[in-house]
Amino acid sequence: MLRVPARRLLACTGSRTVSLPQDSGPRHYCSCPLGARDQVPDGRAYFTTPIFYVNAAPHIGHLYSALLADALCRHRLLRVPGAAATRFSTGTDEHGLKIQQAAAAMGLAPAELCDRVSAQFQQLFQEAGIASTDFIRTTEGRHRVAVQHFWEVLRTRGLLYKGLYEGWYCASDECFLPEAKVTRQQGPAGEACPVSLESGHPVSWTREENYIFRLSQFREPLLRWLRDDPHAISPETFHNMVLQWLEEELPDLSVSRRSSQLHWGIPVPGDNSQTIYVWLDALVNYLTVIGYPDATFKSWWPATSHVIGKDILKFHAIYWPALLMGAGMSPPRRIYVHSHWTVCGQKMSKSLGNVVDPRTCLDRYTVDGFRYFLLRQGVPNWDCDYYxxxxxxxxxxxxxxxxxxxxxxxxxxxxxxxxxxxxxxxxxxxxxxxxxxxxxxxxxxxxxxxxxxxxxxxxxxxxxxxxxxxxxxxxxxxxxxxxxxxxxxxxxxxxxxxxxxxxxxxxxxxxxxxxxxxxxxxxxxxxxxxxxxxxxxxxxxxxxxxxxxxxxxxxxxxGHPCPFEGRRLGPETGLLFPRLDQSRAWVVKAHRT
Structure with missing residues (x-):
């Protein structure tokens, strides 16, 4: 994301360019008192997974996110009966430069790639018993309406300005990076190639004019939110991590790209030369699902629990709450963060050939068996190993x-x-x-x-x-x-x-x-x-x-009567769960090899 010195953010004022201090401009924060965040009618609850990027087929990490949200939602329904009071959304994130590039590499139109991979996610979740009430695709018309309306709210509140950005951009991660988050890695010909320090993906130097969100104005409100609510982010390790991030400077955030470079996305209202940044676009999905911008969305927000992976914590725990505050809304009620799955001690990677196909696992171990394994063995605080x-x-x-x-x-x-x-x-x-x-x-x-x-x-x-x-x-x-x-x-x-x-x-x-x-x-x-x-x-x-x-x-x-005493048992159905003996385990291992 955009984390560059203030001197590199410049405001365009017609024929000349002048420096724009990052703390300039009107200060518009959340109009809702944070103490009122839990005051949602009818005791409603709204659970979400991340919307999953469609540049590749789903893996067990995607399924794990969905299962966590599914189990939380199902448990609540057992405690508070009534499906009308509970919603659960998942879906696919289908815009951005990475999708545009992946589709071109495969000789496909971006929409064709999105249709193909989104269908794979929908099929996997159906087979795994993910009982979501909504599946959102960011290419839907309702989402475009929601994103552009959200943009206009930020604009009218004086929180967007046009400026020049110069710095590193990682297309694979769809984010801008500061110099401190970039390192050099030896390339195939021995040359030093700039890469993201966190992901290892290549970065390129970018200079362009785009729209910028006054993120720097929200550092103190974000700190107050997290300090006032120690349960806003769970586990505590990640709550403390975000607080630590907020101890540092919080530069303004680039929220658009040139349409000439990125055409696969939602246009900035009134400026077709710019495309709305994919992460702003994606995060608004949580509002789209509950009817935004129609006022009915207020009956569900902020009774929201986001389930996310640790790799997208900054987007959900800093950028998203700041954007919501800027639009006059409260942050989500809870952000649940989980770590990743490794395979035999190694990170899952297509290049290593160790990506575990979740549909194959559902078939081998049964749906309930694999659901149980992932949720029994997955520990949100740290990465867990699969074999x-x-x-x-x-x-x-x-x-x-x-x-x-x-x-x-x-x-x-x-x-x-x-x-x-x-x-x-x-x-x-x-x-x-x-x-x-x-x-x-x-x-x-x-x-x-x-x-x-x-x-x-x-x-x-x-x-x-x-x-x-x-x-x-x-x-x-x-x-x-x-x-x-x-x-x-x-x-x-x-x-x-x-x-x-x-x-x-x-x-x-x-x-x-x-x-x-x-x-x-x-x-x-x-x-x-x-x-x-x-x-x-x-x-x-x-x-x-x-x-x-x-x-x-x-x-x-x-000392009380038991309604089950003397009741006839249900019909015999055979083994409750089939034993997976060692011979079958050997066959599974041989098949993978």
Whole structure:
């Protein structure tokens, strides 16, 4: 982005050019008090992914972004039922010099390339169960209207001026760079080639006249926003990173390019010699989706949670909030930032040939299996590594063996011949640990299990609120292991229904295990929707009994009736999750090689 000394920003005043101090001009900031940012009617929530650039096919990093947003949205719907109060958008970013160049290299018109790659993203997301309510393409007419209106608002508020820019531009990253962010790298002929210090992509020296946004005026408002709201950006590492960036100078931002060089984009209103900068264009998509510039968009903004990769943090955490403030709007409510995926310790790269095709993974490991892997193993704070053996080991251990094995044990005809949700016996499992009596069978470890599963929904909700879905799944997995330990400890297969001393305890062991499974299935719905549906249906849990708002656990233990007790189980559907044995893992590895 444009980060150059003030002396290189020049204002055009007819026949002569004069220096323009970066802090000159009217100061227009957000007209909405930041304290009112969460005051959105009807408790609405709006989740977004980045819109993905269509210069190449989607990879697992794109899918990971979409899955994070999808899980956040699904979890909220379980907590606050009513699709009308929740929106979730994704889409494709289709303008810019990089698209123009990629299309030319392939002998295609830019629109043809965009249609082709955007369709690949839409197909992937459909196959992966991404339940978005909107898919936006920046080549749509509604988006052009929104962008040009947003531009006019900035212009009328005195926040745009025309000037000359001279500095480095990276076409691959679609951004201007200061001298400090440029280094020299040895080229093929041994020459020193300028490249971006962060991405390693080539840069070129550019001098041109374009429109400039008075970004420098928003450094203090941005600092106040982030200091007043420590949860605006999560995880905290990235919040602190943005604060550190804002300690430095914040130069004005070039927001247009010459149309003669960049024709594939949205024209500046009233000036066809200029094309609106692709990042300003792209960021406005979040407003386009909710109806901007129609006033109805205000019922959704700023109840917004952006899910983004760390490589686009500066665009979303500095430029976008500043642009919004300049247009008289509040920043988004939350910006959730995640790190990247590597492959066997290396960055994914077409040149290295190690880009993982997400559609192939969905086919190999099932949709729910691969969703679970990415969300269970992906840690937003740091880069995570992918390799096939890791997927096989995790899914075999946690879905096939631990969760699937637990369900099979509880529903097997040999120990549950009646095919029902058995009754719970308070005499065998009193509510107070340490109770004595001829029928008491519960042990101290069993009470620990009850405490753990009772607190699990709140624990999981807190992890979702803190953008720690991986920790939510870790907590569920831990309780699944505890439940398996409970069943193993009491070995219901050694008990019989015919023996009066065994029957109440056998029913109680199965009842407790099924109650745990019901909680696990309910909590896994945002991550593995089909698997969770299969599990809950097998337990006889209806579609109206799967929300989080009224999720109860072990009601009879607490002295209340249990609506599931005695209920007939759902039909047998085979294995909950197929085990990926070592022979199959070898086949997958050989196929990739």
């Amino acid at each position: 096939d053996e890791k997927v096989v080991k995790l899914l075999d251990s946690e879905l096939a063996d631990a969760l699937g094995g637990l369900l099979n044990r509880c529903t097997a005809k040999r120990i549950n011949p009646f095919g029902i949700y058995p009754a719970f016996s308070p005499a065998c499992f009193p509510s107070q640990p340490g109770a004595v009596g001829p029928s008491v069978r519960a042990q101290a470890e069993d009470y620990a299990l009850v405490r753990a599963v009772s607190s699990l929904p709140k624990q999981v909700a807190d992890y979702y609120d803190n953008f720690q879905i991986y920790k939510a799944l870790e907590a569920v997995s831990s309780c699944v292991r505890q439940t398996n330990g409970f069943v193993q400890r009491h070995a219901p297969w050694k008990l019989t229904w015919e023996r009066p001393a065994d029957a109440p305890w056998l029913g109680t062991v199965l009842h407790v295990a099924m109650e745990c499974l019901r909680v696990f299935g309910t909590l896994l719905q945002p991550v593995t929707p089909t698997l969770a549906d299969t599990l809950l249906s097998r337990l006889g849990v209806s579609a109206t009994e799967r929300g989080l708002g009224d999720l109860s656990f072990l009601s009879r233990f607490h």
